[in-house]
Amino acid sequence: MRTDLAVIGAGPAGLAAALAASARGVRVALVDAATQPGGQFYRQPAAALGAGRPEALHHRWRTWERLRDGLAASAVRALTDHHVWSVERTPDGFTVHALLGPDQQEPAEVHARAVLLATGGYEQVLPFPGWTLPGVVTAGGAQAMLKGALVVPGRRAVVAGTGPLLLPVATGLAAAGVEVAALVESAAPRRLARHAPALAGKLTEGAGHAARLLRHRVPVLTRHTVVRAHGDDGLTGVTVAALDAQGRVRPGTERHLPCDTLATGHGMLPHTDLAESLGCRLDGLTVAVDPEQRTNVPGVWAAGEATGIGGAALALAEGHIAGCSAAAHLHDTAPAPEPSVVHLHDTAPAPGPSVIHLHDTAPAPGPSVVYPPGTAPAPEPSVVHPPGTAPGPEPAAHPPGTVLGPAPAALKARTRLARSAAALESAYAPPVHWPEQITDDTVICRCEEVTAGAVREALDLGAGDERTVKLLSRAGMGWCQGRMCGTAVAALAGCAPTPAKRPFARPVPLGVLARQHPQEGQS
Amino acid sequence: MSESLTCDVVVVGAGVVGAAAALYAARAGLDAVVVDRGPVAGGTTGAGEGNLLVSDKEPGPELELALLSARLWADLAREGLGRAVEYEAKGGVVVAGTDRALAGLEKLAAEQRAAGVEAVPVPPDRLTDLEPYLTPGLAGGVHYPQDAQVMPALAAAHLLRASKARVLTGREVTGVLRGPDGAVCGVRTDRGDLHAPAVVNAAGTWGGEVAARAGVSLPVLPRRGFVLVTEPLPPRIRHKVYAADYVADVASDSAALQTSPVVEGTPAGPVLIGASRERVGFDRSLSLPALRALAAGATGLFPFLAGVRAMRTYAGFRPYLPDHLPAIGADPRAPGLFHACGHEGAGIGLATGTGHLIAQVLAGRTPDLDLGPFRPDRFTEEAE
Ligand SMILES: Cc1cc2nc3c(=O)[nH]c(=O)nc-3n(C[C@H](O)[C@H](O)[C@H](O)COP(=O)(O)OP(=O)(O)OC[C@H]3O[C@@H](n4cnc5c(N)ncnc54)[C@H](O)[C@@H]3O)c2cc1C
Ligand SMILES: Cc1cc2nc3c(=O)[nH]c(=O)nc-3n(C[C@H](O)[C@H](O)[C@H](O)COP(=O)(O)OP(=O)(O)OC[C@H]3O[C@@H](n4cnc5c(N)ncnc54)[C@H](O)[C@@H]3O)c2cc1C
Numbered sequence: 001m002r003t004d005l006a007v008i009g010a011g012p013a014g015l016a017a018a019l020a021a022s023a024r025g026v027r028v029a030l031v032d033a034a035t036q037p038g039g040q041f042y043r044q045p046a047a048a049l050g051a052g053r054p055e056a057l058h059h060r061w062r063t064w065e066r067l068r069d070g071l072a073a074s075a076v077r078a079l080t081d082h083h084v085w086s087v088e089r090t091p092d093g094f095t096v097h098a099l100l101g102p103d104q105q106e107p108a109e110v111h112a113r114a115v116l117l118a119t120g121g122y123e124q125v126l127p128f129p130g131w132t133l134p135g136v137v138t139a140g141g142a143q144a145m146l147k148g149a150l151v152v153p154g155r156r157a158v159v160a161g162t163g164p165l166l167l168p169v170a171t172g173l174a175a176a177g178v179e180v181a182a183l184v185e186s187a188a189p190r191r192l193a194r195h196a197p198a199l200a201g202k203l204t205e206g207a208g209h210a211a212r213l214l215r216h217r218v219p220v221l222t223r224h225t226v227v228r229a230h231g232d233d234g235l236t237g238v239t240v241a242a243l244d245a246q247g248r249v250r251p252g253t254e255r256h257l258p259c260d261t262l263a264t265g266h267g268m269l270p271h272t273d274l275a276e277s278l279g280c281r282l283d284g285l286t287v288a289v290d291p292e293q294r295t296n297v298p299g300v301w302a303a304g305e306a307t308g309i310g311g312a313a314l315a316l317a318e319g320h321i322a323g324c325s326a327a328a329h330l331h332d333t334a335p336a337p338e339p340s341v342v343h344l345h346d347t348a349p350a351p352g353p354s355v356i357h358l359h360d361t362a363p364a365p366g367p368s369v370v371y372p373p374g375t376a377p378a379p380e381p382s383v384v385h386p387p388g389t390a391p392g393p394e395p396a397a398h399p400p401g402t403v404l405g406p407a408p409a410a411l412k413a414r415t416r417l418a419r420s421a422a423a424l425e426s427a428y429a430p431p432v433h434w435p436e437q438i439t440d441d442t443v444i445c446r447c448e449e450v451t452a453g454a455v456r457e458a459l460d461l462g463a464g465d466e467r468t469v470k471l472l473s474r475a476g477m478g479w480c481q482g483r484m485c486g487t488a489v490a491a492l493a494g495c496a497p498t499p500a501k502r503p504f505a506r507p508v509p510l511g512v513l514a515r516q517h518p519q520e521g522q523s
Numbered sequence: 524m525s526e527s528l529t530c531d532v533v534v535v536g537a538g539v540v541g542a543a544a545a546l547y548a549a550r551a552g553l554d555a556v557v558v559d560r561g562p563v564a565g566g567t568t569g570a571g572e573g574n575l576l577v578s579d580k581e582p583g584p585e586l587e588l589a590l591l592s593a594r595l596w597a598d599l600a601r602e603g604l605g606r607a608v609e610y611e612a613k614g615g616v617v618v619a620g621t622d623r624a625l626a627g628l629e630k631l632a633a634e635q636r637a638a639g640v641e642a643v644p645v646p647p648d649r650l651t652d653l654e655p656y657l658t659p660g661l662a663g664g665v666h667y668p669q670d671a672q673v674m675p676a677l678a679a680a681h682l683l684r685a686s687k688a689r690v691l692t693g694r695e696v697t698g699v700l701r702g703p704d705g706a707v708c709g710v711r712t713d714r715g716d717l718h719a720p721a722v723v724n725a726a727g728t729w730g731g732e733v734a735a736r737a738g739v740s741l742p743v744l745p746r747r748g749f750v751l752v753t754e755p756l757p758p759r760i761r762h763k764v765y766a767a768d769y770v771a772d773v774a775s776d777s778a779a780l781q782t783s784p785v786v787e788g789t790p791a792g793p794v795l796i797g798a799s800r801e802r803v804g805f806d807r808s809l810s811l812p813a814l815r816a817l818a819a820g821a822t823g824l825f826p827f828l829a830g831v832r833a834m835r836t837y838a839g840f841r842p843y844l845p846d847h848l849p850a851i852g853a854d855p856r857a858p859g860l861f862h863a864c865g866h867e868g869a870g871i872g873l874a875t876g877t878g879h880l881i882a883q884v885l886a887g888r889t890p891d892l893d894l895g896p897f898r899p900d901r902f903t904e905e906a907e
Contacts, residue, residue: 088811105830277809448791461680462537462563464692471569471676474791479754481835503809503836507754510796511829513818516811 003029003077004330006096006112008084008274011039012312013304013319014118015067018076020323021116024403026330028076029110031096033083033506037071038064039120040140041312063316082108085506087115087274093299099506107512114299114326117275117287118319119505121268121305125161126430127452127488129228129442131264135235139169139265146172154261158238160184160226163267163428164311167213173263174216181257183213184240186247187428188223227254227437229262238262247431266430268309269487273505275302285499293322301326310421317414324406331403435491444492445485447478455492466490466498476500479507530556532721532885533710534688535696535733537561538568539675539871540863541725542682543878548723551886555688556717558710560695563683564676567727567870570839572750572797573675574763574785575872578615578667581631582638584896585848589869590639591892592876593669599875604685608678609790615670615763616645616653618661618824625662628767632665641668656759656825670763672787675871682874691717696726699737699860707737707859721885723861728842730850730864734899739856742902743865745805745840748798749813751821751833755792763787764824784820786828793834796821800841800868807838843867844902851877851897852884861885862899 007018010032018030030037042064071078081101088095096110123140130136135154137145139161156179159170170183213220221240227249228239242253272280275287280295280302282288286309287302289295295302303322304315438444440453450473458472466482466489469475475489476482482489482500490497532548534541537559548555559565575596580586600610619625632642643666650657650664683690691712698711699722709718724741726733734741765785784796799813814836822829842865844850849870850862863881866873876892883890 086809086811279808458680462683462690462692463680464562464565468562468565468569468676471564472680477791477793479834501837504833507832507834509830509832510751510753510818510822513751513811513815513833514822514829517815517819 001029001077001109002111003027004112005029005114005116005326006031006087006094006110007116007118007323008032008087008096009039009118009120009304009306010034010037010078010080011118011120011304011315012041012067013120013306013315013322014039014116015071016316016319017116017118017301017303017323017326019067019070019074020320020406021327021330022074022076022323024324024327024331026327028074029079029096029112030071030076031079031082031084031098031110033081033101035080035101037068037078037080039315041315042067079108079110082110083506084274085504085508087278089278089297097508099508099512104506105509105512107515114301114330115278116301116303116322116326117280117295117306118302118304118315118322119271119274119306120315121270121309122483123165124266124269124487125264125484126266126434126491127442127444127485128226128434128437129439130231130235130238131229132443132446133229133231133235134233135231135260136229136262136264139163139165139263142261142263143169143172146176154178154259156181156259157261157263158182158184158226158240158257158259159263160238160240161265161267162186162430163265164424165265165268166263169263169265170218171212171216174212174218178261180213180216180218181259182240183218183220184224184226185220185222185428186225186243186431186434225249225431225434225437226262226264230256235260235262243431246433248433249437266487267425267428268305269483270306270309271505272306272499273502275300275306276499276501277503277505282499285497289322292325293318294325308418308421309425310417314414314417314421317410317417320410321406321414324404328403328405333403435488438488438492444488445473445475445478445482447480447484448474448476450475450485452492455489459493463493465493465495466500469493528556528689528715529718530554530689531719532556532723533558533717533719534723534725535559535710536566536725536727536730536864537563537679537683537690537692538566538725538727539564539679539682539874540568540727540866540877541723542679542686543874544723544725544863544881545688545878546682546686547875547878547882548885549686549688551882551888553882553885555686556691556719557683557686557688558691558694558696558712558717560693562692563690564679566729567839567841568679569676570837571675571748571841571868571871572785572787572795573609573673573678573871574615574787575671575673576615576667576763576869577635577640577669578617578642578665578763579765580635580869582634584892585869585873586635586638586640587892588849588851588873588876588880588897590669591879592873593671595875595879596671596673596872599682604681607681609674610671611673611790612668612671613762613787615667615765616650616664617667617765617767618650618657618664619767620661620823622662624767625664628663628665642666643668654761654764656827657764658824658826666762672763672789673871674789678871678874682878696733696736699733699857701737701857705858707857721859721861723863723881723885725863727864727866727870728840730842730862733864734854734860734862737854737857737860739854739860739900740903741844741850741862741865741899743842743844743850744802746843746867747801747803747806747838747840748868749810749817749836749838750795750797751814751817752835752837753794753796753828754832754834756788756794756831757792758788759827760786760788760794760825766820766824784817784824786821786824794821794828794831796828796833798839798868805840809836809838841867842870846901848896849873849877850899851880852890852894852899854899856900856903 082098093113237258303318531553700709731743844865
């Protein structure tokens, strides 16, 4: 199919982007691998389960409903079950190459003038002895089980690792009736306090979770870590220990906690595969973007966790800004500079003169503003400035071809949330010395079953980074292509993790590639 | 922190060629230090495939070097390194789709046989005895039992370990030291000088840069190649299999994309399909056209591969010299400087022979092969 803008990823960022662009008259295809839009955050319990929604998700639920209804009312083409394996630059734009799920054998292509990468992130888990036992799940996995299928992973759980995601996972499990034996967080509470100003928003969210933890009598062990998971065919318990100021295990503080489930996570990493093979500049491990969420590759925008881990509200704000910018550029105008025309009420109609409809004369269907009120923290007064009366820029800056700029609330929210995300990231860091706890027989790369001993042998042979460890030990060569073990391998190698080169975001059948070969196509 | 070291020979480059040079130098009784700005096998050695081919070479100096190298690889495998470097003497099968291609292939095979290569013609109806999953309807092929395979990164690492040479990684050679008489007396690195009466330039694709740091020119250029790697499969492809037009590509002077995939299984299960050949400088960006051509070639040889997934692809830059032969031997323009680079798409295969010959020269012995065709200063003369 052909479209103006292909948005890849239908999480909060992609949804907000698609709705913002569509409301500005751009033809949008919203492409996602999952069977429903929503991404990680709005992963929905299958409707048929008719679940009473967890109270903790209440206000998000309203935001989600708005996004969902906005999508249904919009002209956005939602392409679910589309696993994008590559985005190719073409003379007139881009071709998004996807495989149709769940088999991922049949190809589908979307031709677009511009692409917006909202591919989100994936959870990071650092290994420790015993982490491969059945009963050890990722924090996100536990959450997904609760949210998606309403399955309770076990009866007595420990939630461990580091990062703000552990809190909702612990409260979610507790609310679902699981006995949570402990929430084990390796960061020190003091570090969080130090970042309090920047974290204001997060802390209130956190405070809510803390209250719930208290209510469910969940013991919280900060500056502690799981040193080992025990069991033969399944998890029977974990050993936890206190960490000293340097992040080393304090001898003699080990204690055993019986449990049948361990939900563990160490933060998130952005999906940058598609951006990287498009040639987008990365900033460390994230896609680098400008204030309009543009990458350095013309025609490519990025938003949400792909550009940095910061939570759903930040993803929404970035997505909205990116969608507005893409629309403006597709209309061949710069986005209207801030402050611009703002609608924070879903009910406000799209003002005719300032919105350009490229392809037909119909007004943008559905809500013209897709930055949902619930997600715009510190909401500005919802003003609607008739075109030409907006304060600031001269009417000349809003010629008839001008497209609505992003909601100032979104811009403000992005600034504030990005700051707290940076603070969170520095507060929640895995213990510096965690590799010391890894015994030689601990499996590091689960796909290829490479142990820490084998990684250390590769280092001894002269490997010096993730790539050469992979070459000499096979760690990271398997199905997940090092997404799971990359950080651990880098840490064992004593170097900073680098973005791995994964030219295929998904494995692609050779037949699909071959059929695209010109000579093959003829025969 | 600067450190000054003295040894008999400094080898610049911890790729497979530097590793082999270190190994044979050590066996010749020399104290070698290997220095690399990256880790071991971080250059092209970690970005290619491990075909040790005699089958793709026309009679001439490169084939002689390949035959010598093949013997040395087999010796190393016998001495106990075989498992560590994943050496497999699996043989190659070259197939021809048309009678015309077959005629060309058989002519080449005859010339190769005269030069000492084992090359056994295979009629079309016997091809599936060797490779049961080959596409039907091929015109015929030739079986090359001497073709073999190693895992290149493991080969470099284990050759280095066996050499017992000191290996200094993460250290860049920034200059080549020359005495008042012009003779080379070591290298300057970003972390101190290394003193030695001999320096071996085994910097692969960057060999021209290192040569320039010694004040001499060597026109090594990059030639990009992509490899496709499939999901792990049960062993189905037994040999190195490729189509006869591959030989034409290797010798080609065209800068345009040429593809003729070598298809091979690996001990770990994935099938490797490679490699494309393009001269596009050091451009790393993904080229779907190159990958499509590789996939089309591979599925053309083995139709079952159409349903097999490519897990990943990677690119490397072969070091090539204008006449497609490596530079091996002493550089008369800088006494004490030796070159062992520019092996293009055959550096893994040719590493052992190259290391052996360099060690002979370093030790003042007469090399087993005439190094004339590999003279490092041969391009300077042309320019004059
Ligand atoms: C366990 C857990 C708990 C969390 N709790 C909170 C919380 O309490 N508060 C909070 O603010 N945040 C929370 N988050 C974070 C929140 O989920 C993210 O911040 C948010 O989802 C990011 O939105 P996004 O749109 O950037 O990406 P995502 O929501 O991750 O969406 C990305 C989408 O892209 C799709 N995609 C990726 N690659 C491809 C491809 N190649 N082809 C096709 N589709 C692709 C994916 O299928 C996915 O739907 C939590 C996350 C987890 C894992
Ligand atoms: C896609 C592809 C497929 C291939 N397939 C095959 C095959 O099947 N069979 C085969 O035989 N060959 C193959 N090759 C070719 C083979 O990989 C190369 O010829 C070989 O690896 C060259 O080895 P090298 O040791 O000379 O170079 P490299 O492995 O590149 O080593 C050179 C080293 O020098 C170091 N260096 C450079 N400059 C400096 C400096 N100033 N200071 C310190 N260190 C420095 C680099 O860091 C590098 O580690 C293939 C190549 C490619 C790209």
